[in-house]
């Protein structure tokens with residue numbers, strides 16, 4: 711069985727962070743493991759408190775996995791500060807984990823900071839050059855590049871700039887763009903651009919979409935899939951998860967991590 715590790719924060723509400731990652735790994739039949747960077751007291755109404763782990767605690771968790779179990783792919787989510795980023799990058803180098811997906815989580819949907827602003831340069835210096843895929847949303851790509859991103863052309867220009875930082879494959883997600891009818895993600899692999907467009911679903915329940923999307927890419931890379939196929943599957947998975955409304959909580963609710971498998975089972979049954 712293939713194994714995937716998420717190095718990320720805990721979302722007590724269960725929709726984002728390591729909870730979203732582990733649920734997604736399980737749905738895709740990959741053995742999920744976690745190294746916690748922070749505990750958040752969070753629900754669908756917002757982030758109420760953040761308790762970062764020490765860099766040492768993060769290192770120890772990664773070591774425990776590296777020394778015994780190993781990982782076929784790794785993703786990072788909320789890393790919170792520069793010390794944790796540096797520690798994580800050193801561990802990734804030590805274990806030679808190159809199947810790395812970096813989701814540069816910065817701000818939660820409600821506005822709470824999940825990454826200290828002074829840690830952005832550490833992210834660029836230590837982590838981006840090690841990553842196989844990076845998956846910023848539009849505000850994150852704007853912070854990393856200093857650009858304003860409005861059109862698909864802007865996403866392509868930003869992706870090119872991020873590729874220049876040493877990232878092999880850049881996916882700029884379209885969840886935050888102005889288009890009311892579609893959500894378009896752009897992938898740049900250093901040579902070609904690919905666009906992944908889906909119908910925009912009108913809903914407030916999009917908590918954890920980015921975590922789930924990057925966890926699918928990680929699970930697929932762990933199984934040996936190519937980057938393009940992994941992103942294609944991530945787009946399909948997240949569309950199904952947003953569509954299948956759970957209606958959990960009073961605010962921005964989670965998506966349904968089970969929806970993709972449920973839909974495929976239903977399709978299989980109608981085919982028989």
Ligand SMILES: Nc1ncnc2c1ncn2[C@@H]1O[C@H](COP(=O)(O)OP(=O)(O)OP(=O)(O)O)[C@@H](O)[C@H]1O
Pocket residue numbers: 726817818819846847848883884885886893894895908909910911912913916917918919920921922923944945948949952
């Ligand atoms: N309303 C929507 N309808 C369809 N697809 C969406 C919608 N919102 C987001 N997506 C898709 O979900 C994925 C995640 O994109 P998004 O830009 O929302 O990530 P994010 O802001 O990092 O998420 P989060 O911070 O909640 O984890 C992308 O594939 C995007 O196209």
Ligand SMILES: Cc1ncc(CO)c(N)n1
Pocket residue numbers: 718719720721726727728750752787788815817818819824917918919920921
């Ligand atoms: C712990 C955590 N990681 C990532 C996000 C971004 O969705 C969040 N809200 N919480």
